[in-house]
Amino acid sequence: MINKKEILNLLTAGDEKSLFKMADDVRRQYVGDEVHLRGLIEFSNICRNNCLYCGIRKGNAKAVRYRMSEEELIKTAQNAANMGFKTIVMQSGEDLYYDTSRMCRIIETIKKFDVAVTLSIGERTYAEYKAFRNAGADRYLMRIETTDKDLYHKLDPLMSWDRRYECLMMIKELGYELGSGIMVGLPGQTIESIADDLLFLQKIGIDMAGIGPFIPHQETPLKNEKGGTLSLALRTMSVMRLMMKDINIPATTAMESLHPMGRIMALQAGANVVMPNVTEGEYRKFYELYPGKICVDEKPLQCRTCIGMKIESIGRKIGQGYGGHNGKMPIKK
Numbered sequence: 001m002i003n004k005k006e007i008l009n010l011l012t013a014g015d016e017k018s019l020f021k022m023a024d025d026v027r028r029q030y031v032g033d034e035v036h037l038r039g040l041i042e043f044s045n046i047c048r049n050n051c052l053y054c055g056i057r058k059g060n061a062k063a064v065r066y067r068m069s070e071e072e073l074i075k076t077a078q079n080a081a082n083m084g085f086k087t088i089v090m091q092s093g094e095d096l097y098y099d100t101s102r103m104c105r106i107i108e109t110i111k112k113f114d115v116a117v118t119l120s121i122g123e124r125t126y127a128e129y130k131a132f133r134n135a136g137a138d139r140y141l142m143r144i145e146t147t148d149k150d151l152y153h154k155l156d157p158l159m160s161w162d163r164r165y166e167c168l169m170m171i172k173e174l175g176y177e178l179g180s181g182i183m184v185g186l187p188g189q190t191i192e193s194i195a196d197d198l199l200f201l202q203k204i205g206i207d208m209a210g211i212g213p214f215i216p217h218q219e220t221p222l223k224n225e226k227g228g229t230l231s232l233a234l235r236t237m238s239v240m241r242l243m244m245k246d247i248n249i250p251a252t253t254a255m256e257s258l259h260p261m262g263r264i265m266a267l268q269a270g271a272n273v274v275m276p277n278v279t280e281g282e283y284r285k286f287y288e289l290y291p292g293k294i295c296v297d298e299k300p301l302q303c304r305t306c307i308g309m310k311i312e313s314i315g316r317k318i319g320q321g322y323g324g325h326n327g328k329m330p331i332k333k
Contacts, residue, residue, distance in 0.1 A: 002243050007195040010239045016231060023238035023270030030246040031272050035311045036323030037304070038087040038118065038250075039080035039278040042287035043068040047093025049122075051156045053186065055217040055288040056093050062219050064286045067095060070102065072280075074109050080278040081113035083304050086322045088115050089141070089275055094122035103128075104135040108333060111136035116322045116330035118179070123163060126170050133174045136333040138324075140171045141179035143210065146186060147200045148193045155186065168204060177325055179248075181210035184236050185228015194232075198240055207325035208248040208273070211237040213258060215290035230258040234269050241270030248273045248325055257292040264310050273323065274311070276303040 002010075010019055044067035045056045056063055068076070077088045088110055092098070098106075098121065107117055118139035119132060129140070144164060146152050152161040172178045182197045201209050213228035233255060241249060251271040255262030263274060277284060278300040285296040295303050308318055322330050 002239070004192075004195050004199060007198055007239055007243075008191060010242070011191055011194060011232070011235050016235055019235060019238050020269035023241040024268055026241050026245050027249075027270050027272055031248070033316050034272070034319035034323075035267060035316050036087070036248065036273045036319040036321075037085055037307070038089045038273060038275040038323075039077075039083070039085035039300075040089045040091060040275040041068075041073060041076050041080070042091050042277070042279045042283060043073045043076075044092035044095040044098070045283075045287045046095040046097070048096065048158075049094055049156065050158050052221045053155060053183070053214060053217070055219060055290060057220060060219045063288070066283055066286055067092075067097060068283070070106055073106055076278060076280055077110045077115070078113055079280075080300065081115050083278070083301060085278065085304075086115055086320070087118060087139075088113075089118040089120060091120040091141075092122075100128050100131050104131055107132060107135040107137050111331070111333035116324065120179075123159075123167050129167075129170050129174055129176075133176060133331075136331045137176065138330040139177040139179060139208070141181075141208070141210075142168060142171065143181040143183070143212075144168065144197070144200070145183050146189060146193060147197045148189065151186065151188050151193070154188070172204070177207040177328055178204075179208035179210070180204075180206050181212065182236075183212050183214050183228070184233050185214040185226075187214075187222060187225045194236055198236070198243060201240070202243050206244070206247060207328075208250070209240060209244070210250045210252050211240065212252045212254045215254060215257060215292065217288070217290050230255055230262060230265070233258075234265060237266060238270045246326065248323065250275055253277070253294060254290060256294050257290065263307070264314060267311070267316065268314060274307055276300070276307050278303070
């Protein structure tokens, strides 16, 4: 077990290349050389929340809002399945238009494409999470962002950290594979806080966790803040791999917004998952959580082909299965 003092040392001292190699060695030993691809569908950028760092916050009047119809969403998922994706990730702002019955219909239909279904749609009730699970949803992603409650409430003024935690526990109780994660480089965040975040993720027993650098958006109250660094994001991700050896860790798209090879650097520092965007058309550019989002003008097949070539260029291979934590299989429908 790595304690807090050791985490702080790994995050701040020593040669980061050595840290990245250690994490890569652990990744190879515990989860192998396969990189699991998840097809990401960003199906609505309408959100009821007003988080200070987010480009699709309710208060951003300049955001071009959209939501896919059920038919659009299902067709996009079918196209992704036809491209070979074994997991579909449905992500949106907290848009309550997609109520229980609507989401369950969508999930049940997409499950017919022989894929694992991941939801990333924010805070819902226990009854909703249970209904989604019964409809066939396999995984749920909900980042905690920070375990510093004061910082959380400052940055997420309409939200409650305790409520966020309750949602994570409900999701876990219902048997989903649980994904969470944090943002690094937030204004007011300390290295000690990041260490606490990692210990928290370890304690709750996550199946997947993502690390994203904070990138200031020009239409948010934090537009003039400095932003996080790729170095700290990679260090944090590598330490997480050392602490939680067999979980799934994505090479996040935000890392590539900071460096043209950001995702490959992450794959060589402990990551084993990539989530190519399979959203069609102009929706890609309108789902702007942060500026500089990559691949907004590409088609889904281009993204799939491009990342596949990058993965193979570093001697890794694309996973052919569902890529669950500890070999977990998706619900069959």
